Amino acid sequence: MFISKRQIISSGFGFFRRTGLHRLAVPFTGGAGAILMFHRVRPSQPRDFAPNLLLEITPDFLDAVISRVKALGFMIVDIDTALTMIAESSGQKFAVLTFDDGYKDTRDIALPILEKHAAPFTMYVTTGFIERTARLWWVELEESIARLSRVRIAIGERLFDLPATNAAEKNAAFATLYQALTDGSEEDLLAVIVDLARQAGLDPLSIPEELCLDWAGIETLAKHELCTIGVHTLTHPRLGKLTETDMRRELGDSRTQIEAHIGKEAEHLAYPVGNPVAAGVREFEAAAELGFKSAVTTRPGMIFPAHDNRRTALPRLSINGTWQSLDYVEILLSGVPFALWNKGRLVA
Structure with missing residues (x-):
């Protein structure tokens, strides 16, 4: 009988929810902190055909996630502070909130919730979406x-x-x-x-027009005390599929454009798609050589002190719209699922 990936995940989360065993492992698997990944935030729109539902959560769930993260003892900090905390190994766990692509609803819907919690966040933007020349x-x-x-x-x-x-x-x-x-x-x-x-x-091209902020919106958001604007390339390609020259152009030119508009450095990067096909050793080394202070993938995992030497290959936890459960979030933040998936390796 075929068992889907979703059934396997559901079974695993059900086991931890029933037993609470993930809580016992936190001292060993919880690491120094976590980088959480979000995409869209908008009110629920029930529909039978929604294959991209995993990329959106409701405003109420975002609010609840932030409250749960803080209740679990995580300090919500900006990405620069997190890098300092990794290096210092202070013992205080941190969480970084990141939003990909540059959606209008990050500003219109997520931002008031982030302000309520005084929660810093990073918004990684694709310049082609801003200019309506790249495609979602x-x-x-x-x-x-x-x-x-x-x-x-x-x-x-x-x-x-x-x-x-x-x-x-x-x-x-x-x-x-x-x-x-x-x-x-x-x-x-x-x-x-x-x-x-x-x-x-x-x-x-009507899609980025409808969904994504323009330069005026990005420039205004860049001035907000809670917001760090990061780089998400020119056209949102899977960088690993590109030539070396094109890959470096996507990273370097997008950073230059963003910095020219926001009037400050854009030192943090998110690799589009971010899986091993889209971003590997070549991309990690290029990001470091181009002077990015950090670069995040979509590979799941907690942050450990060892990541201080792997700052351009940082894992993130996806807050998945098909699993809008606080129990799910708590189990992820224990680090146990990733330790099991990686056969005991904490830094994959």
């Missing part, structure tokens, strides 16, 4: 499939003809195409999805 292709894919009753597209030499008349078929079509597209190059991925958007009557 995962949203395009969802929106295109939502509009179509059948998905007919070629990816390389493979032809896909997938039904999409109901939510189940649309979810299956999204999963199939997502896997096939992410196996290939950035160029092919973007070309295929723009073709699909054309079939669906969707303007791809």
Whole structure:
């Protein structure tokens, strides 16, 4: 019988919730702190077809997460303070709140909650989203499939003809195409999805216009005492799929543009997608050589003193919209799931 990844995760969290054993392991697996990763924050919009739901949480859940993090003894600090705390090994656990991409709802919905808690945060922005020249292709894919009753597209030499008349078929079509597209190059991925958007009557560049802040919004937010603006490249590519020259241009040119607009240094980076395919040793070394003080991945894990020597390869904990549970957050912050996943290694 096939057991899905979701079922495995659910079973694991259920075990820890019932037994509370994760709390006993915290002194060994909890590390010095954690960097939490968020994307969108907006009121719940129940819908049957929502493959990108994992990238959004509700305002109430963000509020509750911050309260729980503090109740667990974490001090919420900005990324620069966290780097100092890693180096000093003070014993006080820290949490850093990070928001990727540069969404309007970070300012409009998340910011009042962050202000309520006096919680510093880092917002990693993609300059192409700000300027409406880059594409949130995962949203395009969802929106295109939502509009179509059948998905007919070629990816390389493979032809896909997938039904999409109901939510189940649309979810299956999204999963199939997502896997096939992410196996290939950035160029092919973007070309295929723009073709699909054309079939669906969707303007791809209307999406960053609707969802993302412009330069005026970024410049204003950069002046907020709680906000640190970070770098998230020019076009949000999987850097590991690019040539060395293009990869370095994505990092360096985006930083230069951001600094010119906000009038201060942008010394912290988030790798787009951030998994091992998108960011590896080559990217970690390039970020260090380009002078970034830190760079975060999407690889899950706690922060340990050993990360002081791996500042451009820092793990994060994803606050996942399909698991909006405070028990889930507490179990993650124990560090136990990552120690088990990495077969006992605390720093993977």
